[in-house]
Amino acid sequence: MKLRELLEAVKDKKLSKEQIEDYYGDLTHVYSSVCMELSDLKKKEAFYFIDHKQDSDVATKRAWRVTVDGQRMIELETYKNVIPRELASLKNRIYALL
Numbered sequence: 001m002k003l004r005e006l007l008e009a010v011k012d013k014k015l016s017k018e019q020i021e022d023y024y025g026d027l028t029h030v031y032s033s034v035c036m037e038l039s040d041l042k043k044k045e046a047f048y049f050i051d052h053k054q055d056s057d058v059a060t061k062r063a064w065r066v067t068v069d070g071q072r073m074i075e076l077e078t079y080k081n082v083i084p085r086e087l088a089s090l091k092n093r094i095y096a097l098l
Helices: 003-009 017-051 057-065 068-096
Strands: none
Touching: 003 017, 003 068, 017 057, 017 068, 057 068
């Protein structure tokens, strides 16, 4: 299941406690993967700054952001912000079902 599909699936209000717990676990693992991939891209970004130095750091950053890896980094940064909120929501739903 892809991340967007997973995020849509957890919105279903009719999920059982067991299903919510399973999604919580899945989302936790996805969050870890996102963080690891983001770490790799930040390393690539650091070397990009050395290899493709522009007139300013801002210009270099903008040049990085339009690369395929830069675009992926933007996506992952968004996911890194969204997933903890979804995890908190799932946790609240689990406690509500106790």
